[in-house]
Amino acid sequence: MILITGATGTIGSELVRLLAARGIPHRALTRDPSRARFGPGTEVVRGDYDTPDSLRAALTGVDAVFMVNVPGAAAPGAHDRTLLDAAVTAGARRAVKLSAIATGDPASGPFSQWHVPGEQALRDGTLEWTILRPTMFASNFLWWAPDIRAGRPVPDQYGGGAQGVVDPADIAAVAAEALLGDGHHGRTYTPTGPEALAVPRMAAALGTVLGRTLDTVELSTADNRARLLSIGIPEHSVDGVLEGLAFVRDGGNAVVTDDVERVLGRPPRTFEEWARDHKDAFA
């Protein structure tokens, strides 16, 4: 039995779909089961990191846990430690943590420290562990959809900086392998797509899928700041996010690995393949 935290989120929902398709017993954790939409093969359980008792119940009979932890009210690592303690108490053997590329690298800004304590808790603990540090998710670029549908240019937050943008489905597939397969204990993987792409090349790929040319427009730091505030990033976090954007602009995230291929035995999916799967959102 696999417990999937973050099961309603981007990566967790892909993992739920994948395990359900393979007929592997799994349990999807959410704070609100009434809002969750899963198929009949998925067991749903209520759970909240802020209510440790709910995690202990959710972990009953679980062999391995997929750990998703989002920045929020808790201190960095606190939710990871709560989940790990509950997993050990419940007798789980294995944990796979979703972390992030550049974790621990101060050059990428203060948010690079967010996953450091949680990763350390895994390394210091007694469970078999695997850490996934994926790069930028392709799904992040769904935010372009309103501009593209309205015929406006595609906004480039990254000043031409390239990234090995990865399909969330590939991250979930690597997670499934680490949860179920052998040889992944003690490994830290950095899943990326097959090539580093700046926004103009991503827009070109998306344009191919949509059958039209998409122009791009570079956002200034002031534009980026205004946008971050407009989507609800708290004022005190905006400078840190801007540091992360500058890191990308300066080439810090132009990283491509062969981790997806090594784990899955096939190349990672391209941004264009992801775009084809999500064409309707942009059309």
Ligand SMILES: NC(=O)c1ccc[n+]([C@@H]2O[C@H](COP(=O)([O-])OP(=O)(O)OC[C@H]3O[C@@H](n4cnc5c(N)ncnc54)[C@H](OP(=O)(O)O)[C@@H]3O)[C@@H](O)[C@H]2O)c1
């Ligand atoms: N986006 C990127 O490009 C990127 C790149 C690299 C790494 N990452 C990492 O990916 C992680 C986010 O993954 P994601 O995008 O798949 O998640 P997501 O779509 O943001 O979803 C967040 C999930 O967390 C759950 N959650 C929130 N608070 C919770 C709580 N108190 N107790 C239990 N569950 C809670 C939510 O479940 P309910 O609401 O159903 O309870 C939801 O399923 C972050 O750690 C981030 O650092 C992101």
